[in-house]
Amino acid sequence: MKTQNSPSKRAIAAALSLLALLPLTRGSARPATAGAEGSPISTIVRFENFGEKDGLPSHKVHSVLRAKDGRLWLGTNNGLCLREADGRFRTYGTKDGLSHPTVLGIAEDTRTGDLWLATMQGLTRMSGGKLTAFTQTNSGLPNNVVYGVSVIGDTVWAATAAGTGALDLKNNSWKIYDQSNSAMNEPWCYSVAQGDGVVYLGVWAGGVVEFDPRTGLFKAYRDPDGDFQIQLTPDSGPVVDVTSGVAYDAGILWQSTYFGLSRYDTSRATWRTWVQDKSPLLSNFINTVFAHGKVAWLATDRGASVTDGTNWVNYSVDENGRGIVRTYRPGEETQVRTMTTALADGFVTAIWADDHEAWIATSNGLSHGIFAGPSGSPAVASNP
Amino acid sequence: MKIINLCLMALTAATPIGAVSAAAAGEAPGSTPTSSETQSLPLSAAESSRFIYGTPGEEYPTNGGIPKEFWPFSSIKPYEKFFVTRTPFRGPGRDYPPPPNLKSLRIGLIDSPKYGANWDRSERTRAGIVQAIEEANRQRLPGELPFELVEHEGVAQWGGAANLAALLADENVLGYLGMIDGTDAHVALRVTLKTEIVMVNTSDPDPSLTETRIPWLLRVLPDQRQEEAKLVDSIVNRCGCRRIAILRAGDRFARVGSHMFGDFVRRLGCPAVQELLFSPGATDISYQLAAIKEAQPDAIFFLGEPADIGLFVRKFRDAGVKARFFGTDLLLEDEFLKNAGAASEGMMFTCLFDPATKDPLWVDFVSRFKTRWGHEPDVYAAYAYDGAQIMLSAIRRAGPNRWRIRDLVCNLDYYRGVTGWMRFDGTGSNIAPVRMVRYEQGRPVFEAEPEFAPPVARHL
Structure with missing residues (x-):
């Protein structure tokens, strides 16, 4: 297990990352931070990694969220985990009221600071430090296996194995959306994302479903060829109907799948798709996608990838455990470089990022991606 | 939960542990995991004529291997073809230590809901699985851990199987079997990606089940x-x-x-x-x-x-x-x-196969099955028996490590069972030819x- 370095070691590593990065193939001697130049994509120059030795309750981290107050929350295979101001990890488990130790998703109600936790056996609310479980038997939750959760206005949306549950916080009432009352082809939902006035549902075998709460109308975005074995043509719609995640920001809807990536520009109503080997996409197998501005962060089984649809920066781990960063920019040769640090593991399960940092959940620990500063030096990580 | 303490077979607690190579993890077709790569026990002499991992240079057939005249868009070259290779699992786990204080090797079974349309078929499925486990346990050598069946009756409700699949993970099964209903199998499969417990599906004929690219599934039943x-x-x-x-x-x-x-x-x-x-x-x-x-x-x-x-x-x-x-x-x-x-x-x-065949493997199985259950096996019992054999062999060879068990199950290319030879395509589905019958x-x-x-x- 890779663990966090001490501050002094971190500083040394940061300096080394800037001075000693050597190109592996093709590319010029441009430092790794150059991926940020002329592109809206921030570039990670260094990873800090955290594992069970550092206090994580499990090697497997399923979800990560930096709350509005700056606190970092992790959903692991063995409880909800908070990174305290001193850097220590505090775990909340079933004894504290968590409905199941496996926390697959985390959402924050930014108005109240309440956290909503998607677990393998129900939804849990953390409010004022108190954990309250919502299950099939004590609430209107459609199914106890909750893959994702999102808080949109006064509604908590739960993506479950038997439909999408919508809890109205004003009157504590539930609605269930499935194939019988919506445009969902199947009831299985994987994730929910907030759009501009609409809600996007990532539906297993149903593509992406858009719901407009104002009109109550649904619209489905489906794979135009309707076949799992092929993608008939690129850029014509969702790459496939088996959706693993949806994310939305700045007018762009992203769909992650295990077959590739799709992007829908809502202002132009145009689709783009990417599959590995025909694009810089690291892997077709994308566990989920996180959107920040016009950029998508992709959690793949081969590492983390960030793209605006034109530029790409991919972070992977080679067979010797070294961090590899590949930068793709239109009209330029691909830059391939080693890093002095690497992701905790190549199997990435979830990502949270903003303009300053990225937190990357993996199947074997947590990585903190530290971005290059304006001058190419590492930005100061402000994690409490 | 109903745990059936059947007699027992399997492996010693001191099973070797190690990482598999990328090839063994399913990076490409034709990858044959050897014992040195997987740090798993090799195939026994009896097994080596029935389990085939990889046929070098071969690309998996798409569209279930059916004639091209049935393919969608068959006259157009698609932009991308999926499933020409098996989806690998690239996550960690193959070097994880065995669970502590292991007393048995648990295998899960999700039955159909009682009183539903598939209950009788589910009972027949169960009989095939129990038969395989009993036989395996009878061959257990001193010091080897027993196999133990952890069984749950299905719930006649959308998503019920997802809850049961999650429960099986809590109960520390090493793999699980069963599921006739396509809905049950689909929702359980989605859970397996999170829990990382391999499923051998023995009875759901829905083609789309294996077309989801979740690399924790093998289906032994030819599909619709x-x-x-x-x-x-x-x-x-x-x-x-x-x-x-x-x-x-x-x-x-x-x-x-x-x-x-x-x-x-x-x-x-x-x-x-x-x-x-x-x-x-x-x-x-x-x-x-x-x-x-x-x-x-x-x-x-x-x-x-x-x-x-x-x-x-x-x-x-x-x-x-x-x-x-x-x-x-x-x-x-x-x-x-x-x-x-x-x-x-x-x-x-x-x-799906010819039950009138004189194949000695089948004839012998029918005889043993009749002795145990008092009647002949049907298609559900037969495929369940074969699916259980694949699971049991993988556990015996890989040891109590779910990731290495997955490798041995999901990288299988051919298997010779009591129902005949199976061939697994790029989705992990048995595409052996079916035949016609008339009354x-x-x-x-x-x-x-x-x-x-x-x-x-x-x-x-």
């Missing part, structure tokens, strides 16, 4: 795509029928099946002249009968529970319908003949088919 390609070939190409009607149940199983069947006949230039639904258990189908008769079909495809279909074919014959009748392998079940009576004459349907004087007559065997099997 295999069956209906064979059926349509028989109906159109062999029998020359051109006006084909469909009467099917209004459930998910029949929806998926009829959709595929409808596509296949359309691609052969014979779009269905009529497709009508019935409610499972319905007895009055006068409207459907009149409408289908009006369409003057020369072939009718019936899809649903065998008791319903038996009743309906009798009604259709009584009403003077002369069309040829076709159906699927479920019509081998007794309820069909009981209701159809003489109207079954000439009915043609698919069969003659109340008895099934199995059409002769060339025995399927992998080319490499000739060298074994």
Whole structure:
């Protein structure tokens, strides 16, 4: 297990990352931070990694969220985990009221600071430090296996194995959306994302479903060829109907799948798709996608990838455990470089990022991606 | 939870642990995990003639290996073809230590809901699995851990199997089996990606189950795509029928099946002249009968529970319908003949393997099964037995490590079971050829088919 370095070691590593990065193939001697130049994509120059030795309750981290107050929350295979101001990890488990130790998703109600936790056996609310479980038997939750959760206005949306549950916080009432009352082809939902006035549902075998709460109308975005074995043509719609995640920001809807990536520009109503080997996409197998501005962060089984649809920066781990960063920019040769640090593991399960940092959940620990500063030096990580 | 303490077989607690190579993890077809790569026990002499990992240079067939005339967009080169390689699992875990204080090697089973349409089939599935585990445990050497079946009855509710799959993870099973209903299997499969516990599905024929690219699944039952390609070939190409009607149940199983069947006949230039639904258990189908008769079909495809279909074919014959009748392998079940009576004459349907075969593996299995259960095994028991054998062998060789068990299950290319040779495609589904059967004087007559065997099997 890779663990966090001490501050002094971190500083040394940061300096080394800037001075000693050597190109592996093709590319010029441009430092790794150059991926940020002329592109809206921030570039990670260094990873800090955290594992069970550092206090994580499990090697497997399923979800990560930096709350509005700056606190970092992790959903692991063995409880909800908070990174305290001193850097220590505090775990909340079933004894504290968590409905199941496996926390697959985390959402924050930014108005109240309440956290909503998607677990393998129900939804849990953390409010004022108190954990309250919502299950099939004590609430209107459609199914106890909750893959994702999102808080949109006064509604908590739960993506479950038997439909999408919508809890109205004003009157504590539930609605269930499935194939019988919506445009969902199947009831299985994987994730929910907030759009501009609409809600996007990532539906297993149903593509992406858009719901407009104002009109109550649904619209489905489906794979135009309707076949799992092929993608008939690129850029014509969702790459496939088996959706693993949806994310939305700045007018762009992203769909992650295990077959590739799709992007829908809502202002132009145009689709783009990417599959590995025909694009810089690291892997077709994308566990989920996180959107920040016009950029998508992709959690793949081969590492983390960030793209605006034109530029790409991919972070992977080679067979010797070294961090590899590949930068793709239109009209330029691909830059391939080693890093002095690497992701905790190549199997990435979830990502949270903003303009300053990225937190990357993996199947074997947590990585903190530290971005290059304006001058190419590492930005100061402000994690409490 | 019902835990059945069966007798026991398997491996020692000191099973070797190690990481597999990328090839063994399924990076490409033709990757043969050897004992040195997997740090797993090698195949025993008896197993080595039945398990084949990889055929070098070979690319997996797409579209379930069915003839190209049935493929969608077959005249267009697609931008991307999926499933020409097996989806690997690239996550960690193969070097994780075994669970502490292990007292048994747990295998999960999710049964069908009691009182549902599939309960009897689920019982037969269970019998095949129990038989395999009992036999394995009887061969256990001193000091080896026993296999233990952890069993849950299904829940007749959307998503119920997801809860059970999550529960099996909490109960520390190393893998799990079962699931006839396509909905159950789909929702459980989604959980397996999170829990990282391999599923060997023995009885769900929905083709889309394995087309989800979740690399924690192997299915041993040939699927509806295999069956209906064979059926349509028989109906159109062999029998020359051109006006084909469909009467099917209004459930998910029949929806998926009829959709595929409808596509296949359309691609052969014979779009269905009529497709009508019935409610499972319905007895009055006068409207459907009149409408289908009006369409003057020369072939009718019936899809649903065998008791319903038996009743309906009798009604259709009584009403003077002369069309040829076709159906699927479920019509081998007794309820069909009981209701159809003489109207079954000439009915043609698919069969996933030939239970009249004289293959010694099959004959010996039938004998053992009859001794244990007092009756002959059916298709569900047989495939469940084969699926359990694959799981048991993987656990025995890999040790109590779910990730290495996955590698040995999901990288399997061919398996020789009591149902014959299986071939697994890029989705992890058995695409061994199915055959046709027809009823003659109340008895099934199995059409002769060339025995399927992998080319490499000739060298074994």
